[in-house]
Amino acid sequence: METGSEQTGSDRKLDHAHNGGELEMQQKSPFDGIESESGKLLDEDGRPQRTGNSWTATAHIITAVIGSGVLSLSWSFAQMGWIAGPLILFLFALCTWYTSKLLADCYRYPDPVTGKRNYIYMDAVRVNVSARSHFFCGIMQYSNLVGTSVGYTIATATSAVAVQKSNCYHKNGIRTDSEVDGHCLASTTSYIAIFGVIQIFLSQIPNFGELWWLSYVAAIMSFTYATIGLGLGIDKAAVGGHSYGSISGVKIGRDVTEAQKVWDVFSALGNMAFAYSFSMILIEIEDTIRAPAENRQMKRATSWGVSVTTAFYMSVAIAGYLAFGDAAPGNLLTGFFTPYWLVDFANVCIVIHLIGAYQVYTQPVYQFFERWVSRRWKRRSFHSKALIFKLPGKSSPRFELNWFRLIWRSVYVVITTIVAMLLPFFNSVLGIIGALAFWPLTVYYPVVMYMNQHKVPRWSRTWIALHSLSFITFLVSAAGVIGSVASIVTDLSEVKPFQKI
Template identity: 55%
Template sequence: MVHRDDNCQTVLQIPIEPSKNAHAHPDEEYDDDGHPRRIGNLWTASAHIITAVIGSGVLSLAWSFAQMGWIAGPVVLAFFAIVTYWTSLFLINCYRHPDPVYGKRNYIYMDAVRANLGPVQVWLCGFVQYTNLWATAIGYTITASTSMVAVKRSNCFHSREGDEKCEFSNNLFMAIFGLIEIIFSQIPNFHRMWWLSIVAAIMSLCYASIGLGLGIQRAIENGSIPVNHFGIDTSGGLDQLSRMTKVWQILQALGNIAFAYSYSAVLIEIQDTLKNPPSEKITMKRATLIGVSITTFFYMTIGCVGYAAFGNSAPGNLLTGFGFFNPYWLIDFANICIFVHLVGAYQVFCQPLFALVENWVERLWPDSRFIHKNYVLTIPTIGALQMNLFRSVWRSLFVTMTTLVAALLPFFNAIVGLIGAYGFWPLTVYFPISMYINQQRIKPWSLKWILLQILSITCFLVSMAAGIGSMKGIFEALKHYTPFETRY
C-alpha cells in the first residue's frame, strides 16, 4: 500500500482505501482516502488556475492578432477559450471514478486516464504531460528573463538619454530566476503553496491591467486604429510580408494562443487540493468558470488593444514594446510583476513533475535514509516544512538543467508557440473527450460521437499546423543566434 504524507503530492497506483485512523478522526486530520486533510477552496483553486493560465502567453497576443487581423484573431481566441472550458468540464468529472462525486480519487492526470481508458494510453499521456510541463518551465524561464532585460534596457535608455545603445544578455537574469526557483522548489507540494499562487495571480492581473491601460493610451495617442481585417499586408508597403512568411507567422500565432490556454495539464492536480464538502466537482467547475472567464476577458482586450496600439508592428512581447516610453517606471513595474508571477506559475507546473519522480524513487528504494529521511524547518508565514535531502538535490538539479536549456534557446514567440502546439490537442482535447465518451458510453458513429471526433480532429490539425509554424520560427532564429552571446 502506498501512503501519501506531507512530502508526497501524488501516487501513481490505485488510490488506497480509507485507513482506520481516517475514520477515527474524519474531521480533524484525514480525508476519506486516509490522506492528510485537504484545505483548498474555490478561491485557492481559482488562484491556481489564473496563475497557470495567465502566463507569458498573454504577452504574445497582440503580435498574434497582428498576424491574423481583426476578424480571425478574436474568433480563434474565442474558439480556444470555449474548447478549453468545455473539455475542462469533461476532465473535472474524471477526478473520481467511477462516480464523479463518491468514487475513488484520481490524484493525477495519468490516474484519470488509467481509470477511464486503461493502461495502454497511460504512458502516452504521461510522456506528453510531463514533457509539456518541463517545456513550460523552460518557456517561463525565457519570459521572466526577457522581462527583466526590458527593465534593464529601459532604465539604461533613460539614464543615458538615448545617446548610447543599450543591449544586454538575458543569461544573468535566467540564472537569478533559476536560483529563486531552487528555493521555492523546496515547497513540498501543491497543498503548501496556495499563498504563492495567490501572490502570482495578483501579479498577473496587475501586469495584464497595466498592459491594457498603456495600450489604450497609445491607441488614443495614435489617433487611428489599424483597419486591416486580415492582419499584416502582403500586397506591398512598409509592413509588407511575403505570403509564405505570413502563413508561417499565422501558424506560429496559433501556437501562441494555444499556449495561453495550456492549463489542463495541471487541472486534476489542482482539483486534488480541494476540501470536501462541497464536492470537488462542484467547486472545480465554479473555479474553472471564474478562471477561464477572467483570463479570456484579459486576453481578448489585451490582444485587441495591443493590436490597436501597435498595428502591424506589434511586438512579440507586448510590454517590451513600451520599453522606451513614459511612464517607464510603470512599465518596469509591470515587467517586475511578470517576473514575480512566473516564479509562482513555474511551481504550479513543476510540482506534479516533482511528485512523479519522487514517488517513483521512493518505491524503488523504500529503505534509503537519503530518500526518506525528513528534517523539519520552520519558516515564518509558511510554517513548518519537512525538508528532504533527495528532494532538495533532485529539484535543484532539475531547475539548473531547465535554466541551462532556456539559455540555449531564448526565442520567445517560437518557443511559446511550440509548447502550446505540443500540449494543447492531447491534454486539452483528446484525452478529456475520450474519457467523456467512455464515461457516457457514447456509441461509435452516433451523431454525438461524430461531432466530438470532428472537434478532436480539428484541434489536432490546428496543433500540427501551429507546431510546424513554430519550428520554422526556431530554425529562422537559429540563423542569427550565438549561444550565450546574443544580446537584446
C-alpha cells in the same frame, strides 16, 4: 406494576445511547476526515485532508493561464485581422472551458463523486482509457511541463533585461551612437541564474496544497501587468495618428511574403493554443480541493478562471492591436518606452508572476518523480528522511527539511536553468511543445475519457460532435507546430547563447 413493554430508566439510557450512536454513524460522512494517531485529519485515502476550495483552485488556474503569453496576443491579432483574431481566441476559450468541465469528472473513477481518486492526469488516463495511452500521455504532459519551466525562465530573464535597458535608455537616450548603445547591451544569462537560485528555495514547498499563497500573489501580478498593458494600449490608441489594424491583418506584398504570412498565421495559432494549454495540471489542482463533490467545485473554478482570463486576453489583445495596428510587437510591453517607471513596474510584475507560475507547472513534475521513487524503493527510507527545525518558543512553528527533496529538486532547477542559458530562443521550441500538447491533453483525452465514462453510443450525435471537435483541434495544433518550426529555423540563424542584446 410494570408491564413487559415498559423499560427501566437504565434500559432507556442504554437504548438512547445506542440509537444516538447509530444516528451519529449515519450522519458522519466518509468525507469528514479520519483522525490519525498524531491527531491530524486524513482523507479517506489516508492522505492529509485537502483544504482547497473553488477560490484556491481559481487562483491556481489564473496563475497557470495568464502568463507572459497574454502580451503576444496583439501580435497574433495582427497576423489574423479584426475578424479572425478575436473569433479564434474566443473559440479556443470555449473549447478549453468545455473540455475542462469534462476532465473535472475524471478525478474520481468510476463514479465522479464517490469513486477512487486519481492524483495526477496520467492516472485518470490509465483508468479511463488504457495503459498504453497512460504512457504516451505522460510523455506529452511532462515534456510540456518541463518545457514550460524552461520557457518561463527565459521569459522572466527577458523582462528583467527589459527593465535594465529601459532604465539605460532613460538615462542615455535612444541613439545610434555605438558607445551609448554599447552601455545598453544586456544579457539574459545573469538574470536566468538569479531566477534559478530563487526557484531552488521555492521548490522546497512540499506540494500544491501549500502553494496557494504563491498562486494568489502570482495571480495579482498577472492582473497588474495585464491591466498596465491594457491601459498603455488604450492611451496610445486614443492619441491617434496611426493605423488601427485591418480586417485581414498584415498585408501580403506590403508587409510580408505570401509564405511568411502563412507561417505567421500558423505561429499565431500556436500562441493562442499555448495560452490555453493548462489542462495537464487540472487533475493535480483538483486534488487540492476538499471533499465532497470536488468535480462540482472544479467546474465552478474552471468557469471562473477561463472567463476572467479570456476577458483579460481579449481586452489586452484588442487594446494592443488598436495601439500598434498591423505593426504590433511580439511582446506588447516592448512597444512602450514611456512612462519608464510604469513600463518597468509592469515588467517587474511579470517577473514576480512567472516566479509563481514556474512552481505551478513544476510541482506536478516534482510529485510524479517523488511518488515513483517511493514506490520503487518501498523498503528504503532515504526518500522520506527529514530534518526538523524548531524556532525558540513553546508555540513557535516547526519546519521539516527533506534531504531527498532538497537535492533532487535543486538538481532539476539547475538543469532547466542551464538549458535556458544555452537555448535563449527556447520560446519557439516551447511553441512546438504547447501546440503538440494542446490537442491530446486539452481535447482528445478529456473527450475520450468522458465518452468511456458515460458510455456514449457510437455514431450518436454526442459521439459525432465530440469527435468532430477533436479532429478540428488536431488540425489547428498541427498548424501551430508547423508555424513554430518555421520560427525556430529563423531563431537558429539569428540568436546565439550568452549573446548580449
